[in-house]
Amino acid sequence: VTGELVLFYLFASLALFSALAMVSFVHNVVAGVISLVVTMVSLAGIFVLLGAEFLGVVQIIVYAGAIMVLLLFVVMLLNLETDDFAPRSRARSLWKLVGSAAAVAFAALLALANRPQPGLTPPISGSIGGHRDIGLALFREFVLPFEVGGLILLSAIVGAVILAKRRVD
Amino acid sequence: MIPHEHVIGLSILLFSVGVIGALCRRNLIVILMSIELMLNAVNLAFIGFDRAWAARAIASASALPGAATAATPVDGQIFVLMVITVAVAEIVVGLVIVISLVRNRDSLDVEDASLLRW
Numbered sequence: 611v612t613g614e615l616v617l618f619y620l621f622a623s624l625a626l627f628s629a630l631a632m633v634s635f636v637h638n639v640v641a642g643v644i645s646l647v648v649t650m651v652s653l654a655g656i657f658v659l660l661g662a663e664f665l666g667v668v669q670i671i672v673y674a675g676a677i678m679v680l681l682l683f684v685v686m687l688l689n690l691e692t693d694d695f696a697p698r699s700r701a702r703s704l705w706k707l708v709g710s711a712a713a714v715a716f717a718a719l720l721a722l723a724n725r726p727q728p729g730l731t732p733p734i735s736g737s738i739g740g741h742r743d744i745g746l747a748l749f750r751e752f753v754l755p756f757e758v759g760g761l762i763l764l765s766a767i768v769g770a771v772i773l774a775k776r777r778v779d
Numbered sequence: 780m781i782p783h784e785h786v787i788g789l790s791i792l793l794f795s796v797g798v799i800g801a802l803c804r805r806n807l808i809v810i811l812m813s814i815e816l817m818l819n820a821v822n823l824a825f826i827g828f829d830r831a832w833a834a835r836a837i838a839s840a841s842a843l844p845g846a847a848t849a850a851t852p853v854d855g856q857i858f859v860l861m862v863i864t865v866a867v868a869e870i871v872v873g874l875v876i877v878i879s880l881v882r883n884r885d886s887l888d889v890e891d892a893s894l895l896r897w
Contacts, residue, residue, distance in 0.1 A: 612780070614780065614781060615780070615781055618781045618785070622785075622789045625789070625793065626789070626792055626793065626796070629793055629796045629797070629816055630796055632800065632809070632812060632813075632816070633796055633797075633799060633800035633803070633804065633809070633813065639806060639808055639809065642808075642809055642812060643808075643812065646812050646815070646816065649793075649816065649819070650819065653819055653822075653823060656786075656789075656823065657823075657826055659781065660781065660786065660826050660827065660830050661830060661833070662826050662829070662830075662856055662859075664856070665822075665826065665856055665859055665860070668860070668863065669822075669863075672863055672867065673815075673819070673863070673866075676867070677815065677866070677867060677870050680870065680871070680874060681808065681811070681812065681870070681874065684808070684874045684877065684878065685808060688877075688878065688881050706802060706803045709799075709802040709803075710799045710802060710803060713795050713798040713799050713802065714795060714799075716795065716798075717791050717792065717794070717795035720791045721788060721791055724784050724787050724788055724791065725784060726782070726783075726784055727783075730783060730831060730835075731831065731834040731835040731838050732780065732834065733780045733781060733782060733783055733830065733831070733834055734780070734830070734833065734834045734837060735780055737851075738826075738829060738830050738833040738834075738851055738853075738856075739829075739833065739851040739852070739853035739856060743851055743853045744853050744856055744857065744860070747853050747854070747857055748857060748860070752857050755857075755861055759860075759861060759864040759865075762864060762865060762868050763864060763867065763868055765868075766867070766868035766869075766871045766872055767871070769872055769875070770871050770872060770874075770875045773872075773875040773876065773878075773879055774875045774878055774879065
């Protein structure tokens with residue numbers, strides 16, 4: 611067992627545990643957001659371990675930095691730290707159970723199919739393409755998706771401003 | 780060396796945790812975070828498959844004489860960048876919808892947002 615594998619299991623258990631904590635923190639949304647930050651940072655560590663250093667950095671800056679701070683700002687600005695909703699009917703809880711059982715069955719099916727493949731090349735431990743390779747690919751063969759991504763962000767900004775604006779009469 | 784199956788297995792587990800969170804919680808913000816978790820699990824799977832592909836490319840390049848510095852395929856990582864872009868747009872619009880819902884209904888419960896239900 612190499613140190614790489616030990617670190618992978620450490621980050622993996624941390625990500626899984628904090629994801630479960632995020633889903634099951636019933637009455638504290640802020641704690642849920644913080645545990646999702648822990649998941650994102652552990653996933654960034656896993657990305658670096660897998661050889662995708664650039665995406666590890668992007669994961670920390672964009673996810674753990676920008677998105678989570680935005681979520682935390684909204685939660686704290688709206689003063690919605692707790693959720694004590696009125697209980698709903700028993701039939702709905704039953705459907706929740708059915709949906710969760712379906713999700714678990716789907717995961718089990720995928721996990722059964724996820725076994726070592728004989729024809730696959732054994733894994734490597736170095737980089738799998740740094741910022742130079744990604745930049746060249748992004749501005750050569752993938753330049754159209756790149757531009758479309760810019761358009762998506764622009765329309766998201768415009769939509770957010772229009773929707774969040776208070777109506778002034 | 781981290782085996783390929785372990786990466787994909789972690790991705791499956793994180794995705795199903797996200798699915799269960801999106802199904803079982805009634806808080807809109809928690810549902811948004813569960814969707815982000817699912818997108819992250821998909822990103823992990825993309826990087827795992829990209830790594831498998833890069834391993835094959837490097838192995839075949841080192842088998843050929845003279846082609847020492849073959850370009851590694853980064854298509855999976857480009858996909859991850861696109862997923863992150865769309866996830867940012869999604870979370871921004873989702874949070875704005877949350878804000879306007881709180882303004883109009885004064886609640887974060889998805890059950891209160893049933894105006895369009897038939």
